[in-house]
Amino acid sequence: MTAVVPNIAQAPMAKPRSEFRRLLIERRSEVLSAWVKEQLREGRSESLPADELRAQGDEFIGLIAEPEETDSILDHGSEGWAPARAFLADLSRSRAQQGFSPSETASFVLAFKRPLFAMMRAALADDAVQLGEEIWRATELLDQLGLLTMEEYQRGREEVIRRQQEEMLELSTPVVTLWDGVLALPMIGTLDSARTQIVMETLLQRIVETGAGIAIIDITGVPTVDTMTAQHLLKTVTATRLMGAECIISGIRPQIAQTIVHLGVDLGDVTTKATLADAFRVALARSGRMVTTVPASGTQRRDS
Amino acid sequence: MNEPTVSREALFELHTDIDVAVARRGVRDWAAELGLSMVDLTKVVTAASELARNAVIHGGGGEMCLQIVTERDRQGLRMMFRDNGPGIAEVDRAMQDGYSTGRGMGLGLPGARRLVNEFALASTPSEGTCVTIIRWKK
Amino acid sequence: MTADRIPILRMGRSLLVTIQVDMHDQLAMTLQNDLAEAIGKHNARGVLLDISGLEIVDSFIGRMLANTAAMSRVLDAETVVVGMQPAVAITLVELGLSLPGVHMALDIERGLALLQRPVEILA
Numbered sequence: 001m002t003a004v005v006p007n008i009a010q011a012p013m014a015k016p017r018s019e020f021r022r023l024l025i026e027r028r029s030e031v032l033s034a035w036v037k038e039q040l041r042e043g044r045s046e047s048l049p050a051d052e053l054r055a056q057g058d059e060f061i062g063l064i065a066e067p068e069e070t071d072s073i074l075d076h077g078s079e080g081w082a083p084a085r086a087f088l089a090d091l092s093r094s095r096a097q098q099g100f101s102p103s104e105t106a107s108f109v110l111a112f113k114r115p116l117f118a119m120m121r122a123a124l125a126d127d128a129v130q131l132g133e134e135i136w137r138a139t140e141l142l143d144q145l146g147l148l149t150m151e152e153y154q155r156g157r158e159e160v161i162r163r164q165q166e167e168m169l170e171l172s173t174p175v176v177t178l179w180d181g182v183l184a185l186p187m188i189g190t191l192d193s194a195r196t197q198i199v200m201e202t203l204l205q206r207i208v209e210t211g212a213g214i215a216i217i218d219i220t221g222v223p224t225v226d227t228m229t230a231q232h233l234l235k236t237v238t239a240t241r242l243m244g245a246e247c248i249i250s251g252i253r254p255q256i257a258q259t260i261v262h263l264g265v266d267l268g269d270v271t272t273k274a275t276l277a278d279a280f281r282v283a284l285a286r287s288g289r290m291v292t293t294v295p296a297s298g299t300q301r302r303d304s
Numbered sequence: 305m306n307e308p309t310v311s312r313e314a315l316f317e318l319h320t321d322i323d324v325a326v327a328r329r330g331v332r333d334w335a336a337e338l339g340l341s342m343v344d345l346t347k348v349v350t351a352a353s354e355l356a357r358n359a360v361i362h363g364g365g366g367e368m369c370l371q372i373v374t375e376r377d378r379q380g381l382r383m384m385f386r387d388n389g390p391g392i393a394e395v396d397r398a399m400q401d402g403y404s405t406g407r408g409m410g411l412g413l414p415g416a417r418r419l420v421n422e423f424a425l426a427s428t429p430s431e432g433t434c435v436t437i438i439r440w441k442k
Numbered sequence: 443m444t445a446d447r448i449p450i451l452r453m454g455r456s457l458l459v460t461i462q463v464d465m466h467d468q469l470a471m472t473l474q475n476d477l478a479e480a481i482g483k484h485n486a487r488g489v490l491l492d493i494s495g496l497e498i499v500d501s502f503i504g505r506m507l508a509n510t511a512a513m514s515r516v517l518d519a520e521t522v523v524v525g526m527q528p529a530v531a532i533t534l535v536e537l538g539l540s541l542p543g544v545h546m547a548l549d550i551e552r553g554l555a556l557l558q559r560p561v562e563i564l565a
Contacts, residue, residue, distance in 0.1 A: 197532075201343055204528035211548060238540045242531040244524065244548040321467035328464060328498060346498060346529035347536065353500040354537075357467070412501065415537035 020134040034115030089152040096156030188221035196232040220251030230265040250279035308375035319365040347419040348439035363387025380440035391429040456488035462495035488557035494525025511544040524553040
């Protein structure tokens with residue numbers, strides 16, 4: 001994981017900070033100006049204003065020039081590099097959220113090469129060997145920075161997606177009380193393992209809160225039922241049973257029924273009904289109730 | 305597994321059923337402190353209980369190393385269960401539901417694995433077993 | 443810190459056990475034995491195991507519950523396990539345990555009602 005940098009040009013004091021970073025500190029502002037110009041040249045038209053780029057760049061140069069222990073920003077054991085990593089992480093993620101493309105985000109680092117190498121060529125003009133070594137070290141560091149930027153950018157995007165998924169999950173598993181002691185859980189969409197966890201937690205929690213003895217899981221809105229989906233359903237049914245309540249599965253379309261038989265899925269002794277209405281009728285009966293028709297009377301009292 | 309940083313560590317001897325209960329309580333307390341949700345806490349403590357008992361009953365005794373670990377931007381609970389017992393000759397079979405050599409139901413390992421985020425098993429016959437599990441905080 | 447024995451209460455023809463401590467294995471086995479004795483001694487027809495205070499049920503305790511139910515049935519008594527916590531239910535299911543043959547109820551009231559039903563419905 002960490003790059004092994006041959007420490008050839010080692011000063012007697014044994015500070016591993018290599019020459020190019022020392023030079024960077026010396027010629028900070030000239031590199032910075034060239035870098036900002038480079039970014040503005042490559043970047044997109046609505047990109048960040050020049051003084052913001054300059055401030056970011058200045059902070060960044062400070063962060064990568066300072067660390068004394070090693071030259072490798074990927075050395076997670078080294079605390080000196082932590083601020084630099086954090087800085088890059090923040091920058092990449094905020095650019096990701098602002099909608100910059102991956103390349104635009106990486107250009108922050110990549111545009112750094114030309115001004116850095118130009119500065120080094122000027123400073124080490126007399127020593128071709130050392131120039132070669134330092135350019136190699138600088139390249140390694142910049143490659144690592146580029147990779148880090150990309151990784152953090154990815155993270156930023158994944159974070160957005162994950163949040164959206166979570167919100168969708170929460171919105172799509174409402175538990176409704178149909179009647180005293182009878183809950184209904186209309187499932188919309190596919191039932192994957194993450195969703196199953198949420199469904200189980202929500203349903204069981206509601207059972208505890210309401211003391212409901214029956215939960216109707218309606219799968220009308222579940223497009224396909226494969227072996228995995230059936231397993232997830234069974235998990236939910238089993239967990240409900242373990243708590244002392246029972247489940248009825250409704251909304252089983254003819255195709256789904258065929259698939260279930262075809263796959264050899266064993267639903268055990270779970271009651272299944274084609275419609276939510278049928279399931280409700282069964283639920284009422286099991287809790288000792290039934291629906292009757294009240295004869296219309298001559299005088300009708302208005303409810304206030 | 306990449307190597308996360310350890311910020312806290314404790315060692316629990318595992319030789320009797322009381323040791324297993326003490327180890328359970330240790331995991332439970334640290335999990336609660338870490339702020340794991342009720343379900344995640346229950347899962348990780350249950351997994352620890354299974355593995356601790358395995359070490360005592362099948363491994364002839366051992367120890368559990370409990371750690372709070374940090375990796376990038378998340379924290380978690382890591383446990384390492386080590387014993388110097390007979391080891392597991394066929395790890396692949398052991399990880400399938402239904403495998404059993406001892407008095408157990410044979411559900412120990414695969415079940416425990418489903419309760420945690422990361423699971424690693426290393427075992428050498430006649431040398432011992434080490435099971436490492438991690439539950440990350442969401 | 444560790445209890446010696448879990449008390450068994452008598453309620454008519456039923457026995458009530460409330461498990462509130464995290465049981466180490468020996469304690470669980472002792473309870474199982476004590477229950478067998480108590481069923482015989484009092485000619486009990488039903489056993490109510492209240493686990494609403496149990497935060498952790500692993501495969502050992504799960505097995506103990508299943509064994510208790512099976513043993514009671516042999517002694518002509520029915521067992522109902524009452525008040526399993528949601529997190530516990532979810533965990534057991536993930537472990538692959540469904541405790542077939544063990545009756546469950548949401549709370550003690552419903553557990554008692556279940557015990558009072560004719561035996562044919564329970565079997």
